[in-house]
Amino acid sequence: MIFNFIFGRRHRHAQGNGALADLQVGERGIVRELRLDHSIAEHLMNLGFVPGLEVSVERSGPGGDPRVYRVEGTEVALRRELSRYIEVSLVGAAAFGD
Amino acid sequence: MTCHAVARPEEQNAAGVRTVAVVGPPNSGKTTLYNRLTGLRQKVANFPGVTVEHHVGYMRNPLSEEVALIDLPGIYSLHPKSEDERVAVEVLQGKMPGMPRPDAVIVVLNSNNLNTHLVLAARVIALGLPTLVLLNMADELKRQKGAVDVLALARELGTPVALVSATTGEGLEAVRNFLSATSSPPEPLELPVVGSTRSVREWAVRVGETANYRRPATPVWTKRLDNIFLHRVWGPLIFLAVIVAVFQMIFVAGKPLQDILQGFLDATGARVGAILSDGMLRSLIINGVWKGAGSVVVFLPQILLLFLVIGILEDSGYLARAAVIADRTMSRVGLNGKSFIPLLSAYACAVPAIMATRTIENKRDRIATILIAPFMTCSARLPVYTMVIAAFIPGRPVLGPFLSTRAAAMLGLYVLGFLMAVFTARILKSTILRSKDAPFILEMPPYRWPMPASLGLRLVDRGKAFLYRAGTVIMLISIVLWAATNFPMHNGQPPAIQDSWVASVGHAIEPVIRPLGFDWKIGVGLVTSLAAREVIIATLGTLNGIDAEVHSFDLQMALRQELTLPGAVALLVFFAFAMQCMSTLAVVRRETNSWTWPAAQFAYMTVVAYVSAYAAYHITGYFIR
Numbered sequence: 001m002i003f004n005f006i007f008g009r010r011h012r013h014a015q016g017n018g019a020l021a022d023l024q025v026g027e028r029g030i031v032r033e034l035r036l037d038h039s040i041a042e043h044l045m046n047l048g049f050v051p052g053l054e055v056s057v058e059r060s061g062p063g064g065d066p067r068v069y070r071v072e073g074t075e076v077a078l079r080r081e082l083s084r085y086i087e088v089s090l091v092g093a094a095a096f097g098d
Numbered sequence: 099m100t101c102h103a104v105a106r107p108e109e110q111n112a113a114g115v116r117t118v119a120v121v122g123p124p125n126s127g128k129t130t131l132y133n134r135l136t137g138l139r140q141k142v143a144n145f146p147g148v149t150v151e152h153h154v155g156y157m158r159n160p161l162s163e164e165v166a167l168i169d170l171p172g173i174y175s176l177h178p179k180s181e182d183e184r185v186a187v188e189v190l191q192g193k194m195p196g197m198p199r200p201d202a203v204i205v206v207l208n209s210n211n212l213n214t215h216l217v218l219a220a221r222v223i224a225l226g227l228p229t230l231v232l233l234n235m236a237d238e239l240k241r242q243k244g245a246v247d248v249l250a251l252a253r254e255l256g257t258p259v260a261l262v263s264a265t266t267g268e269g270l271e272a273v274r275n276f277l278s279a280t281s282s283p284p285e286p287l288e289l290p291v292v293g294s295t296r297s298v299r300e301w302a303v304r305v306g307e308t309a310n311y312r313r314p315a316t317p318v319w320t321k322r323l324d325n326i327f328l329h330r331v332w333g334p335l336i337f338l339a340v341i342v343a344v345f346q347m348i349f350v351a352g353k354p355l356q357d358i359l360q361g362f363l364d365a366t367g368a369r370v371g372a373i374l375s376d377g378m379l380r381s382l383i384i385n386g387v388w389k390g391a392g393s394v395v396v397f398l399p400q401i402l403l404l405f406l407v408i409g410i411l412e413d414s415g416y417l418a419r420a421a422v423i424a425d426r427t428m429s430r431v432g433l434n435g436k437s438f439i440p441l442l443s444a445y446a447c448a449v450p451a452i453m454a455t456r457t458i459e460n461k462r463d464r465i466a467t468i469l470i471a472p473f474m475t476c477s478a479r480l481p482v483y484t485m486v487i488a489a490f491i492p493g494r495p496v497l498g499p500f501l502s503t504r505a506a507a508m509l510g511l512y513v514l515g516f517l518m519a520v521f522t523a524r525i526l527k528s529t530i531l532r533s534k535d536a537p538f539i540l541e542m543p544p545y546r547w548p549m550p551a552s553l554g555l556r557l558v559d560r561g562k563a564f565l566y567r568a569g570t571v572i573m574l575i576s577i578v579l580w581a582a583t584n585f586p587m588h589n590g591q592p593p594a595i596q597d598s599w600v601a602s603v604g605h606a607i608e609p610v611i612r613p614l615g616f617d618w619k620i621g622v623g624l625v626t627s628l629a630a631r632e633v634i635i636a637t638l639g640t641l642n643g644i645d646a647e648v649h650s651f652d653l654q655m656a657l658r659q660e661l662t663l664p665g666a667v668a669l670l671v672f673f674a675f676a677m678q679c680m681s682t683l684a685v686v687r688r689e690t691n692s693w694t695w696p697a698a699q700f701a702y703m704t705v706v707a708y709v710s711a712y713a714a715y716h717i718t719g720y721f722i723r
Contacts, residue, residue, distance in 0.1 A: 040537050045295040046174035047541060048214045061422045062330040066538055073211035073313050075542040077422045082537045
């Protein structure tokens with residue numbers, strides 16, 4: 001877990017890839033990879049965080065952490081810490097409305 | 099036990115179905131559906147050797163034959179890593195000792211979230227039992243403009259599929275039809291029996307597409323409410339307001355109800371007493387059994403109210419939002435927002451709270467939550483607090499009509515327990531239970547109206563459990579205590595209280611508790627309250643009820659003769675911290691599967707309680723001098 005995430009915020013738009021944590025509220029991304037322990041990754045996948053699916057940042061909790069994400073029909077709250085290890089590629093521009 | 103794995107046609111009736119397992123993911127409305135099918139005809143049971151609890155309920159099939167429905171824990175898949183899922187797999191495969199293999203399975207899925215939930219359906223169908231797939235929450239699906247072709251889905255899965263709503267009862271005749279039809283095992287064409295979650299998930303999306311599944315839009319109310327409840331300013335304010343409202347309700351609504359029940363119990367006791375002739379039997383029944391158990395039963399209204407409020411918060415979906423708001427604060431003590439739900443429940447009772455810690459995946463976090471839960475002011479402490487506060491603290495307004503001195507003292511005790519819990523959590527999480535930050539992963543259900551029937555059933559469940567405890571453990575202790583106060587006999591007469599057995603016990607421990615300002619009677623109360631906190635009231639009632647010096651049954655008066663103000667404060671502090679609850683210890687032993695944790699917890703809490711009560715006694719003594 002001493003994974004030092006290489007896709008910094010500055011490079012995100014250039015490469016189209018980044019961590020879920022780097023998405024702003026209202027932005028969407030496609031899940032690429034879960035760089036997490038097997039059991040945690042399994043749990044996330046059961047909730048819908050499956051590579052290939054679209055995830056959107058719905059809102060942020062008071063104080064900015066945890067944030068609420070939406071994958072398909074499910075809304076899931078995750079801490080920022082964890083969402084750093086979920087690799088996504090950005091979809092389009094920020095979505096307005098839904 | 100492998101013999102259960104084979105089919106037993108000779109044991110089956112014409113319909114073929116006698117035992118049905120009900121499985122489904124959390125938030126699929128499985129429990130509501132289950133309650134709808136079985137109603138009050140259900141009981142809680144434990145699987146042997148594991149901590150997982152389940153309900154067994156009964157319903158009749160169209161042939162009026164009894165069918166047992168086994169409610170399995172809410173699970174997402176059949177991954178044998180988690181205990182809940184392992185239990186589900188073992189039951190479904192007929193490997194659970196003492197439980198025959200079910201004849202059929204009902205899989206309850208949330209139709210609002212089909213693609214995710216079909217993964218579980220695939221795994222269950224692959225086990226080869228006759229299976230019925232219920233797509234629950236049909237009403238929400240339609241309202242939010244979603245759609246699914248049930249027949250196409252049934253073809254893909256090789257099982258019957260029905261669109262139902264547990265809330266409205268729509269479509270539930272499918273269950274009865276399923277139970278009466280001669281069920282045959284499914285013949286899945288290309289179910290991904292083995293394979294990673296990812297590949298099963300991809301299969302689920304394909305099946306969803308074939309069945310023309312259109313996911314419903316998020317209810318607009320959920321978005322609107324979340325805009326308020328998770329707002330950076332309003333969110334935390336509403337959170338605090340909700341907690342204050344919960345406590346206000348317990349006291350404002352709980353007290354009158356309690357007085358009514360008390361009146362009823364007193365009247366009944368007096369009537370029974372009038373029938374019986376004077377003597378030992380009457381003394382046993384009235385002073386031992388009735389007064390002992392009755393003094394605990396009167397707290398039923400408050401306990402039910404608290405469970406009702408927590409139930410409403412849970413079913414409406416607010417509790418998940420509360421966990422998100424609490425997460426930042428909880429993370430400072432090294433726990434996460436999920437610990438908040440069990441800890442809030444611990445304000446009602448540590449026993450269900452400790453059972454609720456199962457939602458915490460991280461084992462160390464879970465044990466830490468279990469260890470601090472009994473510091474939360476549970477409802478069993480309420481009677482003790484109420485009585486001592488009423489006896490020693492005059493009721494005066496502090497903040498106008500909103501807060502009286504007594505309510506403030508009560509609030510202070512709640513805060514005290516909470517602070518000790520936080521302090522203990524910090525110590526645990528920075529020493530023996532240190533772990534990397536546990537993931538906080540919490541599904542946010544849409545807001546829903548809580549269903550009265552579902553809430554009612556849960557209250558009946560809790561009420562029964564509480565009365566059972568009052569009727570067994572506490573009554574037994576009441577009788578033992580009555581005997582200890584009425585023996586040894588002299589010339590066929592009960593002894594004076596100071597010559598009885600109970601006095602000997604109280605006197606024996608008096609040297610230990612005298613530094614806390616307690617006399618031998620309080621000592622007896624402390625001994626008997628080891629079984630359950632509220633028993634001290636019954637004990638003091640019995641002790642004073644037969645005390646010649648105190649003709650009044652008014653316990654508060656009696657207490658004022660026994661305790662000084664510093665002693666009373668010490669008693670309150672002692673009760674805030676001490677682990678005086680056999681049920682909690684038993685459930686901790688069960689949940690941690692070791693005697694080490696409950697033993698350590700008991701020792702730690704007793705030491706903390708003693709030292710703090712000692713300090714409280716001397717500090718209060720210093721200030722009132």
